[in-house]
Amino acid sequence: MALEHSGGSDPDRILALLWRHERKTGDAKRPLGRKPILTVDAVVAAATALADAEGLPAMSMSRVAKSLGVGTMTLYTYIESKAELIDLMVDAALGERDFPAPGEPRPRGWRAQVELFAERTRAVYRRHPWLRQVSTIRPPLGPGLLAGSEYLISALSGTGLAPRKSSAAANAINAFVGAMVSYEVESEQVERASGKSHDAWWAERSVFWDEYFDQARYPSIVDVWSRGGYDYEDVVVDVYEFGFRRLLDGIQAMIDD
Incomplete structure (x- = not known):
């Protein structure tokens, strides 16, 4: 692509x-x-x-x-x-997130505010799947982008983090949410375009485990697998939730340090 x-x-x-x-x-x-x-x-x-x-x-x-x-x-x-x-x-599209402006009511606590940022950003990407096809390494410096940046920085600014750490945390959150929602949207698009679920795709390749997968060569995978480590209801959602929570936990650890 x-x-x-x-x-x-x-x-x-x-x-x-x-x-x-x-x-x-x-x-x-x-x-x-x-x-x-x-x-x-x-x-x-x-x-x-x-x-x-x-x-x-x-x-x-x-x-x-x-x-x-x-x-x-x-x-x-x-x-x-x-x-x-x-x-x-x-x-x-980014302006559709409609974050609370300075002085307007917002969720209580920095984590809840960051969760709102993630929730509305993911919703926009689902509404406009083409967003994942645009690299914003050099972003459009418009009001939609700036409103999101202001909201996210403001959510972190009252935590006691030094300015450099607040900025780094905001960039990390933005990068993680953007990358994961792009993966999420791509996963949905592949299923629609192929007319085949991911479960059906894996089922068609079940012979791989019997004829090609060498358990002695990949013992860690076998161990995790045998103990239910790959039993996901929705791997994309589970990976997102795990990574997002751990990222916020890491920021909290910096705040508490």
Whole structure:
């Protein structure tokens, strides 16, 4: 699967577009004397709907234009490139998490606040599975992304951790949740695309254990297996819950140190 990468747009243009509702200068170029046919919001919504339904590779500028009933060149007067559009889509999706703003009511305790961050982030990835196909190593610096960063840092800032440790903890939480929900979404997509459950896939390969698996060569696997170590109801959920709880426990240990 080829990844798209956010953060590749012209910084002056994309920052104005990302913050268009706070600064009124970024709603793209308009032909003088004409009433705008579209809005940037409408373009982003149409592109998101297309990616939700058919996947990110299907989301082209021409397809988005067609869904809006305009020519592709008209679309380019609002958003200049697919890279620009992806930045806007990612930030709009992240903004759907709708975290409590500073001063608004929130869960009590840093762990509960972090759990809310994880829960809403996972929900957004499930709602927009194409998000896992976008690398945000160079993120779109928009209000959706920043609201999440502010909320997560604020959840940790009252714990007594030093600023560097708070920042590192926030980055670790964000990375873990993003990686695990991407794995979770991919698992669901593979089942849908193949029309075959993971249990059915493993059942088809049951001969592996009898004819190819050498118990003497892999004694630790055999030992854990024989004692029920692989008896998962849902391996993805179990791995997520185990890793997330241990990560929070590790942060708590730093707080208590």
